[in-house]
Amino acid sequence: MTPTPTYDPLSPAMLRDPYPTYTRMLEEQPVHWHAGMRAWVVVRHADCVRVLREHATFARDPSRVGEKIPDFRQNVQMMDPPEQNPLRQLLVSAMRSQDKDRLFREAVDFVRGRLAAQRPGEPFDLMADVSAPFALHISAALLGVPEPDDADYAEISHGIALRMDSGLAPENIPQGDAARKRLNDLGESWFPRPEGDNGLIANLIRRADKEFSGSHYIRNSAAMMFNASYGTIFAMVGNAAYLLATVPDLLPELSRPSRSATGVDELIRYDGPAQGTSRIAVADTLIEGTRIAAGDNVVTLLAAANRDPRVFADPQDINLDRRPNPHLGFGSGPHACFGSEFGKLSVTAVINALSDEGVRLRLAAEPTRRTTATVRSLDTLPVYLDR
Numbered sequence: 001m002t003p004t005p006t007y008d009p010l011s012p013a014m015l016r017d018p019y020p021t022y023t024r025m026l027e028e029q030p031v032h033w034h035a036g037m038r039a040w041v042v043v044r045h046a047d048c049v050r051v052l053r054e055h056a057t058f059a060r061d062p063s064r065v066g067e068k069i070p071d072f073r074q075n076v077q078m079m080d081p082p083e084q085n086p087l088r089q090l091l092v093s094a095m096r097s098q099d100k101d102r103l104f105r106e107a108v109d110f111v112r113g114r115l116a117a118q119r120p121g122e123p124f125d126l127m128a129d130v131s132a133p134f135a136l137h138i139s140a141a142l143l144g145v146p147e148p149d150d151a152d153y154a155e156i157s158h159g160i161a162l163r164m165d166s167g168l169a170p171e172n173i174p175q176g177d178a179a180r181k182r183l184n185d186l187g188e189s190w191f192p193r194p195e196g197d198n199g200l201i202a203n204l205i206r207r208a209d210k211e212f213s214g215s216h217y218i219r220n221s222a223a224m225m226f227n228a229s230y231g232t233i234f235a236m237v238g239n240a241a242y243l244l245a246t247v248p249d250l251l252p253e254l255s256r257p258s259r260s261a262t263g264v265d266e267l268i269r270y271d272g273p274a275q276g277t278s279r280i281a282v283a284d285t286l287i288e289g290t291r292i293a294a295g296d297n298v299v300t301l302l303a304a305a306n307r308d309p310r311v312f313a314d315p316q317d318i319n320l321d322r323r324p325n326p327h328l329g330f331g332s333g334p335h336a337c338f339g340s341e342f343g344k345l346s347v348t349a350v351i352n353a354l355s356d357e358g359v360r361l362r363l364a365a366e367p368t369r370r371t372t373a374t375v376r377s378l379d380t381l382p383v384y385l386d387r
């Protein structure tokens with residue numbers, strides 16, 4: 001019998017391509033104890049959905065197992081229903097009130113400008129020259145806040161991405177917490193006087209009632225939203241651009257109007273930026289017959305679930321017409337992403353901008369990857385623009 005695969009998410013081979021290992025885990029070890037992370041790793045779609053939705057058994061909020069959460073880490077992501085409900089509803093309704101058409105036009109124009117600025121025939125780094133400035137610009141436009149300094153913000157975002165891997169690399173915690181505090185300080189600066197009255201922050205201030213106005217939960221959550229937007233858009237634009245540069249005819253196929261509702265979802269299923277998330281069991285339970293004890297950490301590998309053949313036909317193929325596509329790239333349950341429409345809109349804007357400019361991407365050199373496991377992201381993507 002061949003040994004079951006070792007799940008070592010920060011190894012160079014896994015950073016390059018984790019999907020063959022996920023495929024073996026789906027068949028051979030759907031639930032296993034990872035000694036390094038001190039967590040159960042769960043990969044099958046049905047099990048991941050259950051962990052994410054069954055919040056009575058699986059907590060996001062560590063205080064439910066007696067852990068104290070410092071003020072600077074308290075936000076919507078660290079709360080569970082029913083306490084989470086009013087804050088989440090407030091954030092979701094502020095998000096829904098944003099003018100998506102205006103933001104989409106702004107996004108396409110911004111990317112077109114960046115593409116047009118490249119010198120013909122010269123390679124450039126798509127991550128530094130398009131993905132990062134675009135993610136910063138469009139996240140600031142969504143929240144209606146001034147654009148932070150790019151180098152400064154890239155450092156904050158990277159520190160937070162490293163913190164998400166703290167189960168694997170606890171030495172990242174101090175740097176991650178320092179980054180979170182810098183992010184919260186930035187968030188504080190947006191509150192007293194937001195720019196204009198259209199952005200998400202201005203909307204939040206208008207909607208917040210006595211319970212929330214002045215509360216650090218709302219300010220920390222707003223800062224967290226900025227980073228959730230920046231970090232995932234940066235990474236997803238890179239993952240999508242890599243596919244566009246390497247899969248023949250993907251751009252024209254994606255640009256067909258019939259694919260507008262399904263194409264980007266499929267790219268996120270196929271190679272999304274959020275590889276996993278975690279919860280803590282608050283009661284003894286069974287997953288696939290394995291006993292999980294109260295207090296145990298459970299990691300759900302969303303990107304593995306997205307290749308589960310029990311749910312997705314030909315999961316290793318990109319099928320731009322896939323429907324239904326119940327991928328977990330945006331999570332599920334009470335913590336599911338409520339920026340998903342905006343995330344998809346941003347990736348679609350990049351596709352439209354490439355199409356409108358009449359250009360295609362071609363690899364100029366092998367890309368490099370960031371050594372982060374929870375967020376799957378390129379660091380550099382050298383490309384040519386072919387006209």
Ligand code: HEM
Nearest residue numbers: 077225228229232236274277329330331335337339342343
């Ligand atoms: C392609 C882009 C995106 C991807 C792949 C993505 C992915 C995810 C995933 C997987 C989760 C669930 C995490 C968990 O269950 O622990 C999540 C949560 C979240 N996302 Fe996104 N996201 C994207 C874009 C955005 C954007 C643009 C925003 C902007 C507001 C955003 C805001 C949030 C927030 C606030 C949460 C936490 C919700 C809660 O805990 O109640 N995301 N995202």
